[in-house]
Amino acid sequence: MVDGRGRVRPHWRGLLGAYSSLGYPAVAERARRLDRAFEEEGVATVLAADASGGGPRSRRPWRCDPVPLILRAEEFEALEGGLAQRARLLAAMLDDLYGPQALLREGVLPAALVAGNPHFLRPCRAPAPQPFPRLMFYGADLLRGPDGEWRVVADRCGGANGVGFAAENRALLARVLPEAFRAVQVRPLRPFFDAWLDGLQNLAPPGVDNPRMALLTPGAKQETWLEHLLLSRELGLELVEPGDLTVRDGQVFLKTLRGLRRIDVILRRIKGEQSDPLEFNAGWGVPGLMQVLRAGAVRLVNAPGSMLVEAPGAAPYLPACARFLLGETLSLGALETLWLGDEESRRIVQADPDAWRLRSAFDPAQPVALGALDVFSGRGTTPPWMVAATRPMAPSGAPRLMGERLDPAPVVLRMFLARDAGGAWRAMPGGLAHVLEGGGAEPQRIAGPPPRRGAAKDVWVLAEDGGDILGPAAPRVATLPIRRSSGELPSRVADDLYWLGRYLERLEANARLTRALLARLLRGAALPRELAEIRALTRCLHASGILDAEAAASPADGTSLPRALLAAASPAGALTTLLEMVERPQAAVRDRLTHDMWAAFAQLSQEGRARLAAGTTGLDALVEAMGAIIRACTGLSGIAAENMVRGGAWMFLDLGRRIERATTTARNLAHALDQPPRRMEAGLRLALEICDSALTYRARYLATVQPAPVLDLVLADPGNPRALGFQLNAVKDRLAEIGGADDALAATASVLAARPQRLVDEVLMEVDRDAAAARLPDALLALEHETAALSDAVARRYVSHVRARALDEDETGGAA
C-alpha cells in the first residue's frame, strides 16, 4: 500500500479516499453487513463433514475482508502472461506423460516422479481413438515476495476451487460497499466467465450445435459443494452427481424423469480416480465414462489424471520441461523447490535443513510429518522420492481491515485461467486471496484449502483508462426452442425434493401437535375432557415418534410428560432430528430453490435450532419454539406456492408434502376420534384443532360441535386445504401432471381421494352420529396404510436409486 518512503502507492489512492470519506467506523459496519450477507446467502451455513473431526457437522463462517487485494493493470498482464505460459507447459506435459513419455525417455523428468505419483492414473494413458484435450482450466497459488515479485507456490490442475467463491465475494462486496467501486475502475469478472463458457461450448463433439453441459460434483455432503453450486450458477450449467449420469451406447446421459438426455461437456469437479469405478477401483463414479471420453463422445474439463502435473517434486524440472517441450524460458518465478529423490538435492537440503520445509512430492497441500532426519536416513516410512523441499519466503503484506483501521497482513493469491473458444488461455481479472493468519507462510499451508479462520479477499484488477470492460462477442449458440415444463428434472433431484416436502410437512405437523399438547399441560388442573384430549395428543405424538412408549403411557398430569417434551427439543431429541432431516435434502437441491426460498430455509434452520435450544429450558419457551417453527414452515409453503414455477421441482415438493399430510392427518384424526361416543365432543374439538379448522367451524356453525359438520370440514370439504380429502385430491393431481392423466398411480390416488366423502356420508346416514364417528378410526387407519403404500409405489417409480456394485472376481488359483 505504501512505498519504501511511506507514500501511498498511486493505485491505492482512490480506494483509500473512498474509505476516508465514508469513515472507518462506517467501513467496519459494512464489514459486519458483509458477514451477514454471506450468512443470508447460506455461505456460512454449509453443512459439511468436519475434516478436523470436531463433530459430524460444522458451520464454518465465510469471512470476506472488505479491503480487496489490488492488482495494477500491468501487474495483472504480466501474471496472466506468465500463468498462461505455465498452463501451456502443464498441458503439454500431460499430453506427453499420458502419451509418448518423451520427457522420461530423454531423462528430462525422472520416471519415479510419474510412476510413483498416486495421481498418475494409468487408465488415462490407454491409447484413445480420438485424442482429447486434458487441461482447459488451471489455477495457481501465488505469493508476493519482499521484492514485489509474484512467485508460484502451487499449481492447481485437478480442479482449482474458489472460482465460484471469487464471483460471490465480488457480488456481495459490490452490494455492501458500492462506494468503493465508484472510486476505482475495476475490471468486471463476467467477461471471463463468458469467454470460458464459449471455450466450453467449443469443446463439444463435432456436430453438436447446442451442447448440453453439466458440472459434475461429488454432492452436497462434500465441503466443496457450495463452490460447485456457485460456479454452476455463474456458468449456467446443470449441477449433477455421478449417480445422475449413465453411459449407454457409447454416450453419457443425464437420467431425468422424462428419460435420458445426452450430455456433451462435463466440468469435472470430482476426483479423477472417482470418475469411473470400472477403471479406477475407487468404487464410485460413472461406469464406462472413461471409454466415452476416449471415443470422443464427451469432454471432461479437466480430463481425469490432470493432477499429475501439480506435483511439487516436478517443480525443479519445469524449466527444463519448458525448454524441451516449448522451446521457451518460463517468465514467472516459483518458490525454490527441490525433489529429494535426487541425490544432489538431498545433500543440499541436508546441509541446511532449517532453511527448507518438507511437503509431499505429489500433493502441494500435504506436509510431510516426519522430521528431516528420517527422510535422509532412509529409515523413515516415507522414502525420499516421495518428498519435496521448498524454501519458504516471507510474503509482503497487503492492507486489511482490523477493527476500525487498516493493517498489513500477508496474503496468498489464487488465480484462475481457462481456455477460450480460440484455445488461448485467459486469466480471470480477479481471483481469490486470503489472509494468512499467524504468519503461517508454510508452503503447504498456502497451497491448502482456505483456512478455517482468516478472511478471504476479493481481488481487483484495475482497468486501464478507457477500459477493456467490454466483453467478447456473445457466444455462438443455436436458437433455443421454447421449453415450458421441466420434465428433465434429474431423478435424484426429484427424490430430494419429494423428501424435502415430506420432512417439512412432518416438522410442521409435529410442531402443531406439540404446541397443542403444551397448551393443555400449561393450563394445569385438567378437566376430564381435557385429559381425554391430552391422551389423544400423546398417542399422536407417540405414533409420529416424538414421544416414546413410556412417555406416552405416563399420567397426563405427572411430570414425566413435560420432561419428555423438553428432551425432544434437546440436540439429540426427536424434534431436533426432524429439523436436521429437513436440512439434508434442502442442501442437495439448493440449486433448484429461489433466493427467497433458500433464505427462508436458512432462517428456519437457524431460528429453529436456536429456539429449540432455548426451548429445553421450560415449557413456555418450548411453546414459543413451536410457534416459530410453524410460522417458518407456513412461510415457506407460501413462498413455494407463489414463487415456484409449476414445473417438475414444484410438483415433487408438493407431492411429498401432500402425501405426508394425508398420512399424518388420517392417523391423527384416527387417534383424536378414538373416544367413547359420550366423550366424542372432545375428540371432535381436537380434530378441528389438529386440522387448524376451528375458526372456520365457528364462523359456519358457531359454538355447537356436532359430528357431521366437523367431519365434513376436516375430511371432505374440497375447499379446506387442511382436510384429508384436499390432500388426496392434490396427490392425484400431481401424479397426473407428472405421469399423464391415465397414469396408474394417479388412478390409485383417485380412488383414495373419493374415500373421505364416503366416510362422511356413512356418518350422515346413521342416527347415532357420535357412535358412527367413534367407529371411524379403523377406516382412517386403513386409509393411512393405503396412502403409505401409494407413497412406496411413487418412490419405486420415480425416485428409487439402485447402487452400482462390483463384480466378484475370479481369484487366480495358480497351478502347482
Place this chain on the structure above:
Amino acid sequence: MTRYALRHHTAYSYGRAVDLASHLLHLTPRAVPGQRVEAAALHVAPEFGYRVDGHDHFGNGVTWLFLEAPHAAFEVTLEATVDVAFAPPPPDAATPPWEAVRDAAMRPEGWEAAEFALPSALAPADRAAGLYAARSFPAGLPVLAGLRDLCARIRRDFAFKPGVTTISTPVATVLALRAGVCQDFAHLMIAGLRALGLPARYTSGYVRTRPPPGQKRRQGADQSHAWVGCWLGPAQGWVDLDPTNDLVVSDEHLLLGWGRDYADVSPVKGILLGGGRQGLEVSVDLVPVDEEQVA
C-alpha cells in the same frame, strides 16, 4: 516350440437380473518375443450393447463390454491358439551385480522399469518381505543368481494351499502363514524385490499341468496362473520366473499380460446395476496341440 489350444470360460449367474453392466477384460494373449498368437477370439453372451478393443497403459490387450439389456447370466470365453518358446536367459554370471540393476532403474536408461521398482497397492514396500528377499542377494551377486535363489526359496518355504488366502490378504500375512497360491507367491516375490529396489512385474497367464501318471487330463481342470517378470538391467531386459513351481518360464507358460500387481491385469472386472447374489464358474483348458496336428 510348443503350440497350445487355450480355452478359458467364465460364467456368472445372478440372483436377480442385472439391468446394466460394464466390463473390462484382460483376456487377450499378448504377442511378445517368445510367444506368437496364432488366433485369439472372445465369445460373449448375452449380446452386448457395444464392445471396444484396445490397449492399456502397459500395452496389454483390453476389451470393454457394455451390456445394456437386462440379463441373468454373463459368459465370456477366450479361445486361442498360441505358440510358445521363450528364449533361455543369459548365464547368471553374465548378468550385472544386483546393486547395478537397482541403481539403473532410477536412472534415465531405466525409465521403463522404474514403474515396477516402486510399491503398488497389492505389492507394497513390505519390510518383512524385503528382509526375506535380502537373504538371496549378498553384496555383488549377479542379479539372476539372486533371483533364481529367491524363486527356489519361495518354492521350498511356502506350501501351495488353496483357500487359506484371498486377493486382499496382505503380503505380510502370506509371509507369516508360509502358505498361499500362485498370486500370493508372485506378490510376495515382487514386494521383496521392490523393497530392495529391483523392478519386478506381475504376469498373468496360464501354466501347463500334467495329470498324475496313468490318469487322463480332466476337462477344465487347469487354472489361471501368475508369475513374476524380473529386470536384469537395460541391456538384458526382462526374464520371467515362476516362484510357485521354481521355474524359468520357457514353453510351459502362456502369457496374457503384465502390470504392477493383480489389480492391473485382473482378467474379468465389472460394475453391475442390480443383480442380487452372484454365482461364478470358471474352467480353463490349456492343451498342447500334437506335433502331428500342427504339421
